[in-house]
Amino acid sequence: xxxxxxxxxxxxxxxxxxxxxxxxxxxxxxxxxxxxxxxxxxxxxxxxxxxxxxxxxxxxxxxxxxxxxxxxxxxxxxxxxxxxxxxxxxxxxxxxxxxxxxxxxxxxxxxxxxxxxxxxxxxxxxxxxxxxxxxxxxxxxxxxxxxxxxxxxxxxxxxxxxxxxxxxxxxxxxxxxxxxxxxxxxxxxxxxxxxxxxxxxxxxxxxxxxxxxxxxxxxxxxxxxxxxxxxxxxxxxxxxxxxxxxxxxxxxxxxxxxxxxxxxxxxxxxxxxxxxxxxxxxxxxxxxxxxxxxxxxxxxxxxxxxxxxxxxxxxxxxxxxxxxxxxxxxxxxxxxxxxxxxxxxxxxxxxxxxxxxxxxxxxxxxxxxxxxxxxxxxxxxxxxxxxxxxxxxxxxxxxxxxxxxxxxxxxxxxxxxxxxxxxxxxxxxxxxxxxxxxxxxxxxxxxxxxxxxxxxxxxxxxxxxxxxxxxxxxxxxxxxxxxxxxxxxxxxxxxxxxxxxxxxxxxxxxxxxxxxxxxxxxx
Numbered sequence: 126x127x128x129x130x131x132x133x134x135x136x137x138x139x140x141x142x143x144x145x146x147x148x149x150x151x152x153x154x155x156x157x158x159x160x161x162x163x164x165x166x167x168x169x170x171x172x173x174x175x176x177x178x179x180x181x182x183x184x185x186x187x188x189x190x191x192x193x194x195x196x197x198x199x200x201x202x203x204x205x206x207x208x209x210x211x212x213x214x215x216x217x218x219x220x221x222x223x224x225x226x227x228x229x230x231x232x233x234x235x236x237x238x239x240x241x242x243x244x245x246x247x248x249x250x251x252x253x254x255x256x257x258x259x260x261x262x263x264x265x266x267x268x269x270x271x272x273x274x275x276x277x278x279x280x281x282x283x284x285x286x287x288x289x290x291x292x293x294x295x296x297x298x299x300x301x302x303x304x305x306x307x308x309x310x311x312x313x314x315x316x317x318x319x320x321x322x323x324x325x326x327x328x329x330x331x332x333x334x335x336x337x338x339x340x341x342x343x344x345x346x347x348x349x350x351x352x353x354x355x356x357x358x359x360x361x362x363x364x365x366x367x368x369x370x371x372x373x374x375x376x377x378x379x380x381x382x383x384x385x386x387x388x389x390x391x392x393x394x395x396x397x398x399x400x401x402x403x404x405x406x407x408x409x410x411x412x413x414x415x416x417x418x419x420x421x422x423x424x425x426x427x428x429x430x431x432x433x434x435x436x437x438x439x440x441x442x443x444x445x446x447x448x449x450x451x452x453x454x455x456x457x458x459x460x461x462x463x464x465x466x467x468x469x470x471x472x473x474x475x476x477x478x479x480x481x482x483x484x485x486x487x488x489x490x491x492x493x494x495x496x497x498x499x500x501x502x503x504x505x506x507x508x509x510x511x512x513x514x515x516x517x518x519x520x521x522x523x524x525x526x527x528x529x530x531x532x533x534x535x536x537x538x539x540x541x542x543x544x545x546x547x548x549x550x551x552x553x554x555x556x557x558x559x560x561x562x563x564x565x566x567x568x569x570x571x572x573x574x575x576x577x578x579x580x581x582x583x584x585x586x587x588x589x590x591x592x593x594x595x596x597x598x599x600x601x602x603x604x605x606x607x608x609x610x611x612x613x614x615x616x617x618x619x620x621x622x623x624x625x626x627x628x629x630x631x632x633x634x635x636x637x638x639x640x641x642x643x644x645x646x647x648x
């Protein structure tokens with residue numbers, strides 16, 4: 126639980142006393158400008174917000190202050206987190222607790238509570254909301270910026286597709302290594318993008334990408350059926366559509382047109398019956414090379430729609446998967462682009478830049494440095510990462526506003542059966558927005574028992590898309606609004622990670638060639 130107090134600086138010790146006696150810890154202190162008031166951040170290690178206790182402490186603090194001295198206290202945890210983001214920097218909040226056994230070491234930072242996804246809007250409400258308006262869309266993007274991630278709610282029926290893939294993936298991972306490699310191939314480059322299966326030190330993973338008409342690789346069930354591939358194909362298209370539906374809200378916050386962000390991406394993956402070619406889909410090059418896709422900013426066919434994503438309900442799932450499997454089988458016979466009944470593919474498939482990463486974590490494996498961390502802290506390459514909470518908890522996200530690790534999957538079951546879809550900011554969006562959105566650092570710890578199957582979807586732009594923000598910045602300036610975009614002209618998405626390094630090199634070079642001031646001789 127987090128609280129923020131605001132009081133005149135000279136009265137801060139008096140206001141703090143009741144809270145310290147109750148076990149609150151001081152985690153941040155700074156002076157507000159221009160009033161000179163003290164902003165005091167307090168944390169209470171309680172499992173849930175206890176409004177009665179905090180109300181009593183507030184009254185006790187006010188009673189000890191001289192008459193006429195104002196004391197303001199945040200009304201809710203959401204309000205406190207908003208104030209933390211607005212007034213405190215990442216290095217102005219205590220995040221680490223000293224290890225009493227060795228003062229030179231630092232223990233893991235304490236875990237924040239997941240707030241049971243309090244106040245999270247329903248996904249359908251956000252997709253229906255008008256970008257830039259108040260309501261569900263604004264709440265989503267505000268939390269995404271504040272924390273680096275934002276939960277959206279699915280009904281239990283809408284989450285059935287995820288649970289179908291989760292269960293099928295667990296069965297698929299249980300096969301022999303030889304069988305998995307035969308179906309998916311070793312993790313390697315295809316169409317200049319990584320895909321396939323690998324068994325790493327801490328986890329197994331299968332990386333799947335959309336192709337014209339299906340997914341690659343296209344794993345089969347133990348009995349040779351394509352139900353698993355069909356469910357994967359449906360899930361990839363659904364998640365891709367959801368991500369595209371969220372982009373207009375992100376664009377409204379950045380102060381640019383939605384088509385600017387949409388133009389950075391592949392066209393939406395087509396259903397098998399569409400039989401779209403790579404030229405129709407606007408694919409240019411790959412992650413590690415390829416032809417210049419040209420500057421973006423104009424309309425890209427199929428890239429700006431999908432805001433009305435049809436979420437498959439549980440009652441429709443079996444029929445949808447069966448129909449998808451038949452379409453994939455028909456497309457395989459017609460084009461020989463996918464492996465079916467032992468037939469070899471005629472040519473390497475064209476793959477989308479976005480990907481679904483199926484990850485299996487085993488509770489029996491030892492994590493990094495002897496801990497239970499099976500996937501070390503990192504942030505993803507891409508615009509957004511979408512991850513439905515797995516059946517076995519393990520995902521932790523570092524909350525930007527207060528710097529705490531939050532076990533986002535360890536939440537109480539909702540009475541309405543809602544399931545959280547966690548949306549995380551990717552590295553590309555963070556760099557494009559000049560830090561207005563911060564990349565969400567996250568990690569995965571071992572499940573308490575058994576295994577955890579995670580299904581993160583990394584929504585990425587085209588690696589060769591040229592980031593020319595000049596038109597968007599000029600349009601915003603002409604309209605009298607602020608555009609939260611980095612000043613970029615010829616940088617591609619592929620070049621972004623090295624762009625900061627190049628800028629540092631140039632700054633160092635300019636410093637080195639700067640003419641020194643002449644030294645006057647002493648008289």
